Amino acid sequence: MLSKRIIPCLDVKDGRTVKGVHFEQLRDVGDAVDLGRHYALQGADELVYLDISASQEGRSTFTRLVERVADAIHIPLTVGGGISSLDDAARLLDAGADKVSINSAALARPELIDEIASRYGSQFVVVAIDARHEPLADGDEEAEAHWTVCTHGGTRPTSHELFSWAHEAEQRGAGEILFTSMNHDGTRNGYPVSTYRRLTSLLHIPVIASGGAGNADNVAEVLQQGQADAALVAGILHDGITTIPELKTELHNRGICVRIL
Amino acid sequence: MIAIIDYKMGNLRSVENALRRLGADFCVTADAAVIRSADKVLLPGVGHCGEAMQNLRDAGLIPVLRQLRQPVLGICVGLQVLCRDSEEGDTECIGIFDSHVKRFTPTPVLKIPHMGWNTLENTEKKIFDGIRSGESVYYVHSYYPTLCPDTIATTTHGVMFSAALKYEQFHGTQFHPEKSGDVGERILQNFLKL
Numbered sequence: 001m002l003s004k005r006i007i008p009c010l011d012v013k014d015g016r017t018v019k020g021v022h023f024e025q026l027r028d029v030g031d032a033v034d035l036g037r038h039y040a041l042q043g044a045d046e047l048v049y050l051d052i053s054a055s056q057e058g059r060s061t062f063t064r065l066v067e068r069v070a071d072a073i074h075i076p077l078t079v080g081g082g083i084s085s086l087d088d089a090a091r092l093l094d095a096g097a098d099k100v101s102i103n104s105a106a107l108a109r110p111e112l113i114d115e116i117a118s119r120y121g122s123q124f125v126v127v128a129i130d131a132r133h134e135p136l137a138d139g140d141e142e143a144e145a146h147w148t149v150c151t152h153g154g155t156r157p158t159s160h161e162l163f164s165w166a167h168e169a170e171q172r173g174a175g176e177i178l179f180t181s182m183n184h185d186g187t188r189n190g191y192p193v194s195t196y197r198r199l200t201s202l203l204h205i206p207v208i209a210s211g212g213a214g215n216a217d218n219v220a221e222v223l224q225q226g227q228a229d230a231a232l233v234a235g236i237l238h239d240g241i242t243t244i245p246e247l248k249t250e251l252h253n254r255g256i257c258v259r260i261l
Numbered sequence: 262m263i264a265i266i267d268y269k270m271g272n273l274r275s276v277e278n279a280l281r282r283l284g285a286d287f288c289v290t291a292d293a294a295v296i297r298s299a300d301k302v303l304l305p306g307v308g309h310c311g312e313a314m315q316n317l318r319d320a321g322l323i324p325v326l327r328q329l330r331q332p333v334l335g336i337c338v339g340l341q342v343l344c345r346d347s348e349e350g351d352t353e354c355i356g357i358f359d360s361h362v363k364r365f366t367p368t369p370v371l372k373i374p375h376m377g378w379n380t381l382e383n384t385e386k387k388i389f390d391g392i393r394s395g396e397s398v399y400y401v402h403s404y405y406p407t408l409c410p411d412t413i414a415t416t417t418h419g420v421m422f423s424a425a426l427k428y429e430q431f432h433g434t435q436f437h438p439e440k441s442g443d444v445g446e447r448i449l450q451n452f453l454k455l
Contacts (some may be wrong), residue, residue, distance in 0.1 A: 001380060001417070002375065002377050002378070002379045002418060003377060003378040003379065003380075005377050005378065040442070045377065045378055070274060070275065070278060071278050071281070074279060074439065074441070074442055074443075074445065074446055075441075076440050093272050094272065094274070095274075096272070096274045096275060096278065098275065098440065120271075121271075121307060121308055122374065123374055123376065123401040175374065175376070176376070201369070204367055204372060205372060205374075206372050206376055206377070229372060229377065230377070259397040261442075261443075
């Protein structure tokens with residue numbers, strides 16, 4: 001049976017992980033390669049590295065980092081952040097990435113999805129979508145709310161709406177959708193489960209849930225009721241709230257199919 | 262020396278990295294003489310099966326592959342080209358394995374591509390030494406090789422299909438051992454020991 005995936009996400013700036021990460025086993029917790037290897041050995045199903053460097057110099061540092069990560073780990077590797085052209089995608093593929101995650105650039109020029117997918121295959125293209133909704137009135141269903149797709153960390157609204165944009169991304173050749181609710185991201189209060197459910201039933205490609213997990217119950221909900229195929233986890237791992245083996249054991253105990261080493 | 266065949270079907274870096282981690286001596290080549298004289302041959306591949314066959318044909322490698330007597334391992338599309346035929350682009354393949362490659366039928370609950378970690382069952386033969394049924398390996402594909410007498414492991418995604426095939430010295434895995442963690446590394450190691 002196909003397992004639900006647990007995917008740690010590492011934010012990288014100038015070659016170093018940026019979030020405060022505390023692991024006794026690691027010599028240098030800022031080292032993005034060591035941290036990736038640590039997660040892989042703990043049973044991560046994939047890794048996501050997001051480049052949050054703003055400079056051109058930071059970008060080339062990131063490419064070299066991707067090469068080192070790809071050399072060191074033996075699970076799939078997704079990279080994102082600042083990919084705005086077919087050339088960017090090619091550079092990261094050559095560095096050893098298995099998938100690229102694109103976000104703002106796809107909104108600015110949706111054909112980018114078609115171009116990358118037709119050149120390298122749909123399995124190589126993850127379209128990340130950040131969206132937020134206005135405060136709900138009593139009795140309003142969150143899944144029925146108008147979810148406005150945003151860029152720049154959720155600060156800039158676009159004219160796109162979540163469900164139609166996700167559908168368009170799929171039609172254009174996206175292999176997966178990574179959806180983050182900006183209303184939930186960072187809250188640790190859980191995911192908008194009914195919205196994930198509507199999204200997963202609309203799409204034929206896998207959906208990765210991101211942003212909002214505070215504990216294993218939240219992750220279990222979005223994988224079971226929300227029918228997400230994978231969960232991207234960052235804060236709860238980096239801050240030591242849980243570990244991959246603990247999280248997977250809890251999911252397994254709730255009857256969710258996960259890969260346990 | 263292990264020859265990794267480069268026929269312009271996707272990035273070979275992850276396969277190279279996996280062999281490097283195992284300490285294997287390898288080269289990346291499309292040269293028939295080098296391939297013929299290699300101890301073992303790896304045929305990776307990501308992409309369209311029809312394009313893969315065309316690229317092999319253009320490189321003059323189809324008769325070379327057919328005549329190899331050393332252990333060969335096809336991975337993903339590299340396995341599919343060794344089957345009889347594929348529904349992808351209605352492609353006639355090399356026909357080493359007695360298997361047909363078909364497209365998964367999507368259903369409301371079945372996602373296509375089949376992407377992620379799925380369990381191996383009914384594993385047999387040497388490349389699965391030390392691998393228990395129920396271990397997970399990493400898949401990314403929309404077309405699957407049917408069950409046939411050459412099947413040496415199965416996986417189920419809506420339908421049960423050949424996770425791996427073996428005919429004489431030819432092996433193939435539909436999953437990606439180079440991306441399948443310790444389990445995949447063990448399978449590659451077993452192949453290198455053949």
